[in-house]
Amino acid sequence: MKEIICITCPKGCHLKVDEETFAVTGNSCPRGAVYGANELRNPVRVVTSTVVVKTSPDKGRGTGEAGGGVAPRRLPVKTDRPIPKGKMFEVMDEIARLRVQPPVKVGDILIPNVAGTDGNLVATKSLP
Ligand code: SF4
Incomplete structure (x- = not known):
């Protein structure tokens, strides 16, 4: 039990x-x-996280990586359905590698079938 x-x-x-x-x-x-x-x-979970937002150098944030000492902007994301728990680390690896370019609308699919699952990674906030 x-x-x-x-x-x-x-x-x-x-x-x-x-x-x-x-x-x-x-x-x-x-x-x-x-x-x-x-x-x-078959345990499943919705994965929530944030991804790095690419910004132009003229906005003073470099590429969104090191950004000259300025913390990169991040966009909140989640899977649009629960995915197998065993795939969570693969999903997080893909999220860590992702860089998004504004504009982004809430609900936009950023990674379809993330980590080979039937779930998509979607934005949970809009960025102009
Ligand atoms: S859904 Fe809520 S009320 Fe129902 S078994 Fe789970 S915790 Fe209990």
Whole structure:
């Protein structure tokens, strides 16, 4: 029996999941049963992070890398659906390598099928 906390809502029910049958107890609603079983079968997460924004040298931020001592601007991003937990480091590697050029609109796909998953990396904020 595996014990996990349901993160589907703020209540945080303590679930017990049978590792052979995937039967769940301790859930206060049906979503907890789905979460508990999936967490053992194929755990998934939405990845949130930020990426470096390219800026022109005339704005005093260099290329957005070192930027002459000025911290680069960053754009908040996330996957548009939960991706397998086992792919999270690959996703973070792709995010670390990405440089975005404004303008960007919220919801723009920055990396389709990030790390070979069926999720896309999207902007969660617009940059003019
Ligand atoms: S089992 Fe239901 S009520 Fe409990 S934390 Fe999960 S979603 Fe929330």
